[in-house]
Amino acid sequence: MQKKLQVEAIEHGSVIDHIPAQQGVKILKFFKFTQTKEKITIGLNLATHNGEGKDLIKIENTFFNDQQANQLALFAPNATINQIKDFKVVNKFQVQLPSSFIGVLVCPNSNCISHNEPVNTRFYVHQKNSLKLKCHYCEKSFERSTFDELD
CATH class of the missing domain: 2.30.30.20 (Aspartate carbamoyltransferase regulatory subunit, C-terminal domain)
Known part of the structure; x- marks a missing residue:
């Protein structure tokens, strides 16, 4: 039997995926997401296909500019950011480590x-x-x- 977990989709906002395990909470603190009124879904130590853990953050009505995406690379150099509008991914990009x-x-x-x-x-x-x-x-x-x- 295959297990399937359901996490509520967001209508507008960002999904940060491929965060190394133990970095999700640091990202929440660094960007002060805990001080916002927006709905946040956090997945910590989630299983991946290669057996390593990862964290995931979904935050409604929040979009990353280039500078913030580059700062995210401090914590998660291989993270991807999915921009969601009307429950659909409209843009997906990988963070870039700036110089x-x-x-x-x-x-x-x-x-x-x-x-x-x-x-x-x-x-x-x-x-x-x-x-x-x-x-x-x-x-x-x-x-x-x-x-x-x-x-």
Whole structure:
């Protein structure tokens, strides 16, 4: 017997799929989705065809611009975003990891000038496969996991 789970479809909004397991809640916090009045459906640790877990987020009446989609790549570099209108997928795209992030993260180096000067933080993608970011100001490199407590 095949199991089939039913999750309510959304009329207008976005579905973020292919989120690595354990990243869905971080995405909700980072984008402050928990502070919205929109209906959100969250799937955590869902089974995939290859046996690995994934997270999924459906949020009504919310659409991602290019900058937000790029920021999403910090948490889920292989995520896809489905834009839904009238219960149908009208656009589907994969997030793209940008070459830099401006004003998104706080530098973990407490001696970095970005903590004391009125400047936007800036990080360059230093290494894509394990996602290392290099601070524009102090020039130190950090793994993505270094920022988890700051999200």
